[in-house]
Amino acid sequence: MHDKTIAGLSAGLAAGEFSSEEATRAFLERIERFNPGLNAFITVTGEAALAQARAADQRRRRGEAGPLTGVPIAQKDIFCTDGVRTSCGSRMLDRFIAPYDATVVEKLNAAGAVMLGKTNMDEFAMGSSNETSFYGPVRNPWDLDAVPGGSSGGSAAAVAARLAPGATGTDTGGSIRQPAALCGITGIKPTYGRVSRWGMIAYASSLDQGGPMARTAEDCALLLGAMAGFDPRDSTSVDRPVPDYLAALDRPLDGLKIGLPEEYFGEGLDGEVGRVVDAAIAEYRKLGADLIEVSLPNSQLAIPAYYVIAPAECSSNLARFDGVRYGHRCENPKDLLDLYTRSRGEGFGAEVKRRILVGTFALSAGYYDAYYLKAQQIRRLISDDFRRAFERVDVIAGPTSPTVAFALGEKADDPITMYLSDIYTIAVNLAGLPGLSLPVGFVGQRPVGLQLIGDYFAEDRLLNVAHRYQQATDWHARAPGAFA
Amino acid sequence: MSLGPAEVVKIAHLARLAIREQDVPAYARNLSAILELVAQMNAADTAGVAPMAHPLDMVQRLRADEVAEPDQRARFQAIAPRVEAGLYLVPKVIE
Numbered sequence: 090m091h092d093k094t095i096a097g098l099s100a101g102l103a104a105g106e107f108s109s110e111e112a113t114r115a116f117l118e119r120i121e122r123f124n125p126g127l128n129a130f131i132t133v134t135g136e137a138a139l140a141q142a143r144a145a146d147q148r149r150r151r152g153e154a155g156p157l158t159g160v161p162i163a164q165k166d167i168f169c170t171d172g173v174r175t176s177c178g179s180r181m182l183d184r185f186i187a188p189y190d191a192t193v194v195e196k197l198n199a200a201g202a203v204m205l206g207k208t209n210m211d212e213f214a215m216g217s218s219n220e221t222s223f224y225g226p227v228r229n230p231w232d233l234d235a236v237p238g239g240s241s242g243g244s245a246a247a248v249a250a251r252l253a254p255g256a257t258g259t260d261t262g263g264s265i266r267q268p269a270a271l272c273g274i275t276g277i278k279p280t281y282g283r284v285s286r287w288g289m290i291a292y293a294s295s296l297d298q299g300g301p302m303a304r305t306a307e308d309c310a311l312l313l314g315a316m317a318g319f320d321p322r323d324s325t326s327v328d329r330p331v332p333d334y335l336a337a338l339d340r341p342l343d344g345l346k347i348g349l350p351e352e353y354f355g356e357g358l359d360g361e362v363g364r365v366v367d368a369a370i371a372e373y374r375k376l377g378a379d380l381i382e383v384s385l386p387n388s389q390l391a392i393p394a395y396y397v398i399a400p401a402e403c404s405s406n407l408a409r410f411d412g413v414r415y416g417h418r419c420e421n422p423k424d425l426l427d428l429y430t431r432s433r434g435e436g437f438g439a440e441v442k443r444r445i446l447v448g449t450f451a452l453s454a455g456y457y458d459a460y461y462l463k464a465q466q467i468r469r470l471i472s473d474d475f476r477r478a479f480e481r482v483d484v485i486a487g488p489t490s491p492t493v494a495f496a497l498g499e500k501a502d503d504p505i506t507m508y509l510s511d512i513y514t515i516a517v518n519l520a521g522l523p524g525l526s527l528p529v530g531f532v533g534q535r536p537v538g539l540q541l542i543g544d545y546f547a548e549d550r551l552l553n554v555a556h557r558y559q560q561a562t563d564w565h566a567r568a569p570g571a572f573a
Numbered sequence: 574m575s576l577g578p579a580e581v582v583k584i585a586h587l588a589r590l591a592i593r594e595q596d597v598p599a600y601a602r603n604l605s606a607i608l609e610l611v612a613q614m615n616a617a618d619t620a621g622v623a624p625m626a627h628p629l630d631m632v633q634r635l636r637a638d639e640v641a642e643p644d645q646r647a648r649f650q651a652i653a654p655r656v657e658a659g660l661y662l663v664p665k666v667i668e
Contacts (some may be wrong), residue, residue: 188648281628295627324634393613404588413591414638418654424664426589442590445605446581446600449588463614465624470617474627501642505606521628545629551656 090115092252092568095160095308098254102149102159108148109159116161120205120252123572128227129237129247132174133168133206139201140432148201158314159202162245163256166207167214168194168299169288177290178210178222178240181416181436190321191288191556193257193299197381199228200315205253209243212438213407214264214292216240217510221440228497229272230569231534235494238510239270244302245272250572253568255303255312259289262395263489263514266526268300270489270538275555275565276302277309280546281325281521284313285320293402294325296395296518305565306527306555310334313548329546338556343377345554348482352388353513359492365537366488369529369558373486375476376557381482385474390467391516392508397451398519403441404448410436424444443504472520479544484554488513489538517542525551526543528564534563574604574612 090112093101101107114211117135124130138161144546145159166230169175169187179371190198198204211221219227219242227242229235230250237246241258245268248256252402258265260278269276277300284299291297301312314334320326349370354363374380412418414431419435439447451460478485491512517524522545526538539558559565576584577596581604592600621635646659655662 151574176588186652188645188652229642241652282631312653321634321636325629326629327629328632387617390614390617393611393660396607396611408589412654413663414649415654422664425666428664429589430586430591433589434593437590442592443600443603443607445588445590446584450576450580450584450604450608453587460611462624464611465626466619467614469625470619472628483634504603505610508610519628559638 090558091119092573093254094305095311096149096256096305098160099156099311103154107428108511109142109145111201112159113138113161113205116205116253123250123252126228126233127230127246127250128225128251129209129250130163130206131176131178131191131209131224131243133285134173134204137173138203140204140331145201145466154357155200156311157197159203161203161205161253162197162207163208163244163253164194164256165244166210167259167290168257169290170204170207174205175207175290176223178212178224179436179438179441180223181410183223183417185415188336189288189321192285192322193289193316196315196318202315207337208241208256209245211240211242212441213290213403214240214259214261215403215440215444217263217267217507218495218500219243221438222496224496226388229494230572231273231536232494234269234496235535236496236497238271238490240264241302242268245269245274245276248272248274248304249569250304251568255301255308257299257304257316259297259299260518261292261399262518263511265300266489266514266524266538266540267303267471267511271494271536273527273536273567274302274304275306275527277311277313277525277548277550277551278517278523279313279317280523282325283317283523283548285323285326285469286549287320291406293399294406295425296399299341305559306552307335307338310338310552312400332549334549334552335558337553340553341377342373342554342557345484346380346482347373347378348381348383348478348485350383350385350388350478350485350487353487355511357491358488362488362492362537363534365530366539369539370486372558372562376561383478383482383485385478385516387467387470387474388516391471391519392512394464394467394471395515395519396447397460400444400448400466401451401461402448404452407441407445440504468519471516473522475522484550485542487540489540493535493537495530521545523548525555527555527558530564574608576608578602
């Protein structure tokens with residue numbers, strides 16, 4: 090049961106081979122057995138999951154089932170879930186029981202998906218290794234001494250270890266794609282505005298975007314079809330029909346123009362990762378694609394600009410955590426200022442504090458033009474680079490991450506080195522484009538991801554390009570030995 | 574740009590963030606390193622480049638001025654640290 094994809098589970102449920110209750114129990118048992126070693130889940134909602142599963146089975150008997158009805162999934166703990174703790178990986182929200190469902194949760198519930206629990210993550214989605222979580226690090230199922238990536242590290246590890254066939258993630262600078270790459274699964278960050286951010290705890294509002302993580306592009310297509318769509322409650326949600334992502338999957342790749350940005354294959358890319366990525370690109374040539382060199386000349390400016398824009402937005406967004414209305418409150422505050430500063434000082438971890446401080450500094454009087462305005466101008470240059478590239482090519486391909494998963498603790502004390510692991514993913518968020526990572530091989534026992542970047546709202550094309558590769562290869566079907 | 578301990582304390586105050594005294598030097602070091610990374614932006618000539626605040630060219634949607642949310646005060650206050658008679662309690666502000 091546990092090795093089935095979402096498509097496989099969906100087919101089995103439809104054929105009556107097993108019930109949702111049976112499938113849900115199987116995954117809950119896996120979680121009970123393996124989660125203590127992996128720490129992929131912060132909260133497991135077993136009873137609620139079985140109730141949802143039984144409701145899904147009844148719905149199926151009434152003939153009202155859709156493709157996701159009865160399929161168990163996991164939710165990143167950044168999405169508000171009515172009546173269930175929503176911690177965002179932070180002490181600040183350790184006892185926060187969300188009073189409503191995020192739109193993404195509401196939509197997946199409406200599709201009949203069964204929520205197994207809430208997955209671990211870097212605190213407030215700030216991190217690339219899942220080591221900033223208040224609940225402790227997640228381990229990489231391929232190598233327990235390695236990080237799973239972040240910030241959606243719990244979702245990635247849960248899917249890779251077959252504790253859930255699919256999960257939600259969010260991506261502000263690479264937080265779906267990088268952990269997908271490091272854990273050997275498939276994940277897509279949609280175009281900004283494609284998936285509602287309502288009820289998704291905000292980190293950097295002009296960059297944050299939710300998306301699916303699963304083993305295959307087909308499964309991501311199934312999940313994204315249910316998650317995407319206009320939401321009047323999110324003022325940045327785009328009112329545009331959701332295409333049938335499944336229908337587009339099988340389109341042949343003959344004549345597909347794949348752009349290879351020279352900046353993504355130079356200094357900084359691990360040689361062995363580069364060879365695996367080159368082999369994947371060679372496979373695309375066999376599948377009929379034309380390879381075209383492109384240039385994204387402002388790539389090296391993405392990380393510097395991001396570490397102004399994201400902290401600036403985070404310092405503003407996280408101002409809401411004041412110890413008054415919800416979240417952590419310090420003991421015996423002596424006055425209102427003490428209540429604010431100590432509640433926040435105790436509730437936030439070191440990386441969150443660093444980013445709040447950087448953002449506060451960048452937005453403080455006298456520094457706005459030198460930092461925030463400059464970063465926004467660079468954001469335009471980066472976006473223009475992509476616009477020019479997409480005049481010549483259909484998709485852009487390159488490595489998702491410059492290295493495979495690194496060791497737990499290796500970069501934990503050095504924020505700058507950690508930031509550089511998002512070097513190929515951040516520009517995509519700045520431009521607001523969709524990006525996908527799919528597994529294309531290994532260095533040793535650690536997986537390598539290929540990133541595919543598409544033009545605005547070309548999620549269907551990205552899923553199609555990933556799916557055709559997965560029809561021709563079996564990297565996506567490999568399971569980590571201890572969890573096969 | 575590098576930040577000293579006094580500047581870190583000032584920024585932490587602006588951010589209403591308590592930082593332990595013994596951690597201030599480490600924050601000063603880390604924040605200075607981040608600002609050094611950020612300073613790489615200065616290599617780019619951005620004269621005349623229109624700043625981009627948002628990835629999509631879209632205008633703020635407006636909606637009719639109608640009540641759209643029901644009253645959920647009791648529900649939302651159930652998760653507050655301290656409330657009384659429908660009010661959020663904080664330390665005394667005015668003597």
